Amino acid sequence: MSDTDEKKGASTFAKGLRVLECFEGGARGLTMAGISKTTGMDRATVRRLCLTLVESGYLAQSGHELHLTPRILAPAGGYLMANDFGRAIQPVLTAFAQELGGEISMAVRDRDRALYVAQSVTPGARLSIGFVVGSSIPLLPTAIGRMLLASSPHADRERALRRLPHIRYTDATDTDPASLDAKISAAADQGYAVVRGEFEAGVTALAVAVGNHAHTTAVIGTSVAGATLEDDAERARMLDILRRAARSLRGPDRSAPR
């Protein structure tokens, strides 16, 4: 056992998890050769790990393509049920999304991304890129991401600004670290983040902090197309709804340690 000297895990299992993570991007199917390139593992190793995923029912193979099966949802459901998302989170998002006439998503920090953990979309909501529970979005160009950073210790924020790739998603994407730092600080100060067209062209997003949730920090957000929310009244209305939703999500026992 070479990779950790003190607490020793199982490196083959760790490799297997790396293979599984290749499917997170939402690709319709991947090949073993592609996974070998992505992970840097020998293709015989990848083959054996993929066979295990097929045997365990997590992957199915069509010709050369491997794709995830619904089985992968089962452990995710375990997490959602353990944290009572079906009763304590989803109904709250549903009620406030309807009041908002749009969609509300809830996300937490996951490695260097924001990960959607819950979502409610009303029929009136805009048709987005298709994000779902489990989707991840970048931290720097999104309202949810900036609010997660705004809710983090200062050192985390600085490390994020230093290490995260500055990718241009639209013509409006801000890739200047100093400017981004100022925007995140402003979000921390004013208690919400607003991003206009920096991640999706023509889309304005708002996000507020929920606070501690299931041992981590959560944020909720919404977005609208075709509006910049320069209008204080409309922005205030939406923020009021988001803030009340956040308060409902915190609940009396939400921040109690478990």
Next chain:
Amino acid sequence: MSDTDEKKGASTFAKGLRVLECFEGGARGLTMAGISKTTGMDRATVRRLCLTLVESGYLAQSGHELHLTPRILAPAGGYLMANDFGRAIQPVLTAFAQELGGEISMAVRDRDRALYVAQSVTPGARLSIGFVVGSSIPLLPTAIGRMLLASSPHADRERALRRLPHIRYTDATDTDPASLDAKISAAADQGYAVVRGEFEAGVTALAVAVGNHAHTTAVIGTSVAGATLEDDAERARMLDILRRAARSLRGPDRSAPR
């Protein structure tokens, strides 16, 4: 490599997946000792596998308790995005759930259970046990489960009736194999399943088949509390909505091979 002779996977990875699956039931936390008992693995083995899950970010440890982290949602999101749930499935369920004034869930067969793959709950819907995407329900005492069996080859149905545990969930649960077989056949004949209080006391559930979806068979269903739907008109109304939803979910390319 002893467990398979022809196609050889990675047995350590397979064990690790078994450990991960212990968290599917939605328990708030599990101990290594508990996992060792559940899986039959030596506790040193379990310890190493759990350490790997912690190191990889899938588990967090609080005292003796291990619990899943949101990271477990990421591969699930990959599946949902690969199959366009956010744009092709969720908006359809949302629209029809609103028309129904309740909730609609979509499920597929996963091992010996029905697994929720999508769901929409309107504010007016009854507060259920808290099922979410990723939750699983038994096949025999539920409308969704019976409709999945009704949509399966006859041999699968017979095998299910023979091998699945006949558990009594309520006073009304039917545990007689012959009677269950007749109910599943009736569901196949009439194109829908109805279950009254056999899984949740006082709750009536309806389910219809979607047909082929992402290489598997899917079903959608709904449930109401405090009504038995003996009234033909109300049952017909709900079935009409479910059938139209199923048709929308099939779409022009839903059953096309990929």
Next chain:
DNA sequence: CAGGTTTGTGCGTTATTTGAACATTCGTGC
């Protein structure tokens, strides 16, 4: 404080995993 439960650690042994080499299949372009 005793007992039970759970975890943490070390280590010899063994099983598993690795990866290279060779073979096969399939699709594509000429």
Next chain:
DNA sequence: GCACGAATGTTCAAATAACGCACAAACCTG
């Protein structure tokens, strides 16, 4: 039809990871 490239399938010797047992430590409860 053939050559080529890409991807997979198979075998096996060697190396390494994983196993599981024994002992130790920590913690909780009565």
